[in-house]
Amino acid sequence: MFVLRQVQSANSNVKVFFKNITKRCTHNFIQLEVDGENLKFPHIWLRDNCQCNQCFHSTAKSRIIDYSNLKIDVKPKSINKDENTLHVTWDDGHTSQFRIEWLKFRSFTQENQSKYYESIYKPRRKRWNGSEFFQVCSKHNYNEILQSDKALFHWLHNISVYGIALIQNSPNKEDALDEIISRIGFSKETHYGEKFTVQNVQNTSNVAYLSNKLQLHTDLPYYEYCPGVNLLHCLVQTKSEGGENLLSDAYYTAMYMKDNYPEQYKLLTGIEVEWSDIGTENEKQFFKLYRSPIIVVDSNEDIIRINFSIPQRGSILSCPVESVTPWYEAHKLFFDLNHKFAAKFKTQEGDILVFDNIRLLHGRNKYEDRANNSRKLIGAYVDWDEIYSTWRCLKVNLYPHSGFI
Numbered sequence: 497m498f499v500l501r502q503v504q505s506a507n508s509n510v511k512v513f514f515k516n517i518t519k520r521c522t523h524n525f526i527q528l529e530v531d532g533e534n535l536k537f538p539h540i541w542l543r544d545n546c547q548c549n550q551c552f553h554s555t556a557k558s559r560i561i562d563y564s565n566l567k568i569d570v571k572p573k574s575i576n577k578d579e580n581t582l583h584v585t586w587d588d589g590h591t592s593q594f595r596i597e598w599l600k601f602r603s604f605t606q607e608n609q610s611k612y613y614e615s616i617y618k619p620r621r622k623r624w625n626g627s628e629f630f631q632v633c634s635k636h637n638y639n640e641i642l643q644s645d646k647a648l649f650h651w652l653h654n655i656s657v658y659g660i661a662l663i664q665n666s667p668n669k670e671d672a673l674d675e676i677i678s679r680i681g682f683s684k685e686t687h688y689g690e691k692f693t694v695q696n697v698q699n700t701s702n703v704a705y706l707s708n709k710l711q712l713h714t715d716l717p718y719y720e721y722c723p724g725v726n727l728l729h730c731l732v733q734t735k736s737e738g739g740e741n742l743l744s745d746a747y748y749t750a751m752y753m754k755d756n757y758p759e760q761y762k763l764l765t766g767i768e769v770e771w772s773d774i775g776t777e778n779e780k781q782f783f784k785l786y787r788s789p790i791i792v793v794d795s796n797e798d799i800i801r802i803n804f805s806i807p808q809r810g811s812i813l814s815c816p817v818e819s820v821t822p823w824y825e826a827h828k829l830f831f832d833l834n835h836k837f838a839a840k841f842k843t844q845e846g847d848i849l850v851f852d853n854i855r856l857l858h859g860r861n862k863y864e865d866r867a868n869n870s871r872k873l874i875g876a877y878v879d880w881d882e883i884y885s886t887w888r889c890l891k892v893n894l895y896p897h898s899g900f901i
């Protein structure tokens with residue numbers, strides 16, 4: 497049993513002392529010392545996150561608190577703590593209980609938030625340049641991904657961290673991608689269909705269907721909800737020279753520009769480009785437009801999306817006329833640097849190349865397309881939402897100690 501002692505301080509804060517634990521209730525926080533760490537929890541946050549069955553639905557894992565009666569200035573009337581649980585009675589008459597481990601996992605210290613981010617939110621990305629490609633591009637077995645959750649997790653983890661992973665030994669059939677995608681969830685359909693075939697087609701609506709060099713690009717930048725990951729299954733590879741894949745980690749290039757060409761980097765993060773795709777596919781017309789910079793950053797200045805495509809970049813540039821030429825200089829620099837940092841390699845029949853479509857640029861060298869020397873790929877997309885969701889499910893199931901508390 498702990499003995500509770502309350503001391504009324506000069507500024508009316510209530511100080512509560514326990515054996516080995518110091519808790520201080522300030523105006524806005526309850527402070528707890530847990531395992532030597534001083535953790536602060538705002539009153540309103542605790543009240544909002546009460547885990548009792550009137551405030552939180554445990555099976556739906558959803559907050560059901562009556563928000564109309566929530567007081568932002570809610571205060572504790574009494575605080576009690578035993579070895580594993582914090583008990584709070586509030587001045588609105590409600591009582592809450594929180595497990596100490598649960599609180600610690602959600603604490604506001606930078607260290608705990610960073611730990612949570614990596615263990616549950618998303619794996620941290622590691623950027624690479626072309627010379628490191630063969631170290632970062634992990635190889636995975638098709639059947640193992642279908643049969644083993646650990647193999648599936650390992651594959652998804654590597655795509656998240658490096659933006660690239662190769663699946664080998666896939667069956668030589670046009671629907672081989674379906675089973676892989678069903679292990680994650682479902683694919684992302686676009687106006688080119690649920691799956692698309694890349695091979696030389698005359699009078700095509702898309703330049704990817706030609707055998708010319710395909711310059712580095714991201715797919716479908718004209719989508720606001722841009723497909724996150726690209727899966728390209730190599731069914732037939734050309735035996736002649738050419739047809740190599742080009743891949744560049746544009747996240748690496750962008751950070752390189754931020755460090756070495758900050759002005760140009762700023763132009764690419766600030767000026768919106770109008771991306772477009774206009775045409776007809778399967779007798780259905782489409783007219784896609786979306787405005788977004790080349791490098792999209794969030795409020796923490798983290799890069800969250802790259803848009804790059806020479807053919808799909810429209811002619812509308814929504815910026816002052818004086819910014820146009822500097823923007824082109826920055827854009828050309830980004831293009832040249834990506835080519836400089838790009839890796840070049842040729843997939844084999846049975847390979848599925850999987851890469852982050854909003855991070856990496858991909859392209860292909862020119863190849864010779866003849867009757868007995870062709871190249872055929874089947875492609876599909878999956879959204880990052882589905883990949884991260886499956887990654888998290890696997891993480892908490894396979895590694896419960898590092899999982900969600």
Ligand SMILES: [Zn+2]
Nearest residue numbers: 546547548551
């Ligand atoms: Zn409650």
